[in-house]
Amino acid sequence: MAKLTINDLKKIKEKVHAEMALRDGDRRVKITVHMGTCGIASGAREVLDTLLQEIEAAKVNDIIVTTSGCMGLCSREPLVTVEILNQDPIKYEYMNPNKMRQVFKKHILEGEIQTPFVLARGAEIIK
Amino acid sequence: MLELAQHILDIAENSIRAGAKLIAISINENSKDDLLTIEISDDGCGMKEKEINKALDPFYTTKTVRRVGLGLPLLTNASQTSGGKLQLSSEPGKGTKVTATFQLSHIDRQPLGNINSSLISLVATNSDVDFFYNHRHNDRQFKFDTRSIRKEIGDVPMQHPEIIKYIRGVIEEGLRKIKTEA
Numbered sequence: 558m559a560k561l562t563i564n565d566l567k568k569i570k571e572k573v574h575a576e577m578a579l580r581d582g583d584r585r586v587k588i589t590v591h592m593g594t595c596g597i598a599s600g601a602r603e604v605l606d607t608l609l610q611e612i613e614a615a616k617v618n619d620i621i622v623t624t625s626g627c628m629g630l631c632s633r634e635p636l637v638t639v640e641i642l643n644q645d646p647i648k649y650e651y652m653n654p655n656k657m658r659q660v661f662k663k664h665i666l667e668g669e670i671q672t673p674f675v676l677a678r679g680a681e682i683i684k
Numbered sequence: 685m686l687e688l689a690q691h692i693l694d695i696a697e698n699s700i701r702a703g704a705k706l707i708a709i710s711i712n713e714n715s716k717d718d719l720l721t722i723e724i725s726d727d728g729c730g731m732k733e734k735e736i737n738k739a740l741d742p743f744y745t746t747k748t749v750r751r752v753g754l755g756l757p758l759l760t761n762a763s764q765t766s767g768g769k770l771q772l773s774s775e776p777g778k779g780t781k782v783t784a785t786f787q788l789s790h791i792d793r794q795p796l797g798n799i800n801s802s803l804i805s806l807v808a809t810n811s812d813v814d815f816f817y818n819h820r821h822n823d824r825q826f827k828f829d830t831r832s833i834r835k836e837i838g839d840v841p842m843q844h845p846e847i848i849k850y851i852r853g854v855i856e857e858g859l860r861k862i863k864t865e866a
Contacts, residue, residue: 569846594755613845624809629749
């Protein structure tokens with residue numbers, strides 16, 4: 558592979574600018590991967606990595622990915638919360654790279670909730 | 685946890701929760717002294733003396749959703765089983781520094797693992813935090829700083845897929861060049 562330089566970065570910047578002009582950069586989906594010690598130990602990093610690569614491959618940029626800490630359900634990690642604009646957040650449990658790919662393609666891109674993996678609907682209430 | 689890269693991600697998540705704006709991660713593989721050093725320092729809110737002493741206790745946590753806090757204890761254990769130790773220093777308002785050492789050739793030392801994945805996980809999900817990564821392998825060195833990337837890309841968001849792809853490539857190339865062995 559050729560060496561990556563600052564010039565490559567400049568090219569990316571120009572390209573992204575051109576694309577941004579065509580779109581209104583609205584965020585349609587927010588995905589939270591729970592990254593506490595429990596999540597990381599059970600494979601949340603691999604789930605997140607898969608998600609980022611899927612986003613890259615699908616060339617979509619209306620998705621924001623963030624992480625959060627443990628929410629007290631360590632035994633059901635890795636947990637992923639998918640929030641589509643104007644819809645209830647969906648929490649998926651026991652995630653792995655393959656399930657993440659399925660959720661990304663079916664739920665995030667096509668809007669079809671993958672019920673077999675769902676832990677709960679709605680946001681958690683933090684005490 | 686199976687790799688040191690996962691510990692690094694975990695400790696850096698602590699820093700993020702402490703409100704850090706800059707997190708410096710440094711790894712030093714020193715074959716001559718048979719020593720691996722991992723240092724993570726941040727400019728977060730820091731801890732008081734009392735909290736520092738409690739932080740290594742697995743039954744101490746600042747969270748209320750569960751009664752254990754295993755991040756630092758797990759790293760302490762990982763370093764101690766491979767003939768190293770963990771040092772924690774912190775000052776309220778200034779930040780925290782975690783230093784873990786390992787005997788490089790120790791049979792029980794966890795592998796460094798997928799550093800690239802851990803760094804990407806941090807950079808891609810924390811657009812308002814800067815990361816400085818410094819990896820030494822004997823006389824070779826790889827440095828990576830999100831501040832210089834930020835300066836270059838201007839108003840393009842850091843977590844844009846194209847930028848993440850670029851960063852992934854840069855880290856992969858850098859780690860290959862210094863022939864990391866740990």
